[in-house]
Amino acid sequence: MKVTTAADDGEPAQRDALRSPGRRVAGANCTPGGAGTNAYNLSGNRVLGATTVHLNPSGGVVSGAASVVQAAFNAWKAADPNASTMTVASDGTATAPSADHTDEIMFEPMGRRTLGVTYTWHWSTGGYESDIAFNTNVPWFQAASEGSGCYAVNAYDFQSAATHEIGHMYGLDHVPAPYNTMYYAMTRGETYKRSPAAGDALGLRAIYG
């Protein structure tokens, strides 16, 4: 669920959670990626210019998490060269999302149905802040490549989840299209969310031109 609010009005942040399927399975339950659709939804927020995103490596769920997250940002930039350039710095200290005018990425324990959450604040003075947290309580892996879009691994591909959450940071909302990056859920072993689908790219271009 997403609700756009202004945090400096004392209201809660817009909050998005990428969910794991409710059904727990013994192994990977993905299928290779299929054709995405042209569907997209905009949440109303955007990144106003080149931005440094501060990642706290503490508790990182895969090794080299900062470079993985940078690769996820780069996938969106490739989908729309006009999208704001985002640079990951592995110098963050945040351990929980907070409204502090700084874009931050961190790792923290959450309930097992959640993989990651993006919090976005809209400042009344203009501009937005997004913080992303990834759940340390679910199993993760980092596939060597996207491959066919599905690995027989009983864990979640971190880069796929990062690409989805970063889509929220750029201003995209969920779509009911399973093979789009902005689909609301992600299965174990799935890697195809690493590549924005046609609708994901159309949405970004609708925001950034």
Ligand SMILES: [Zn+2]
């Ligand atoms: Zn989401």
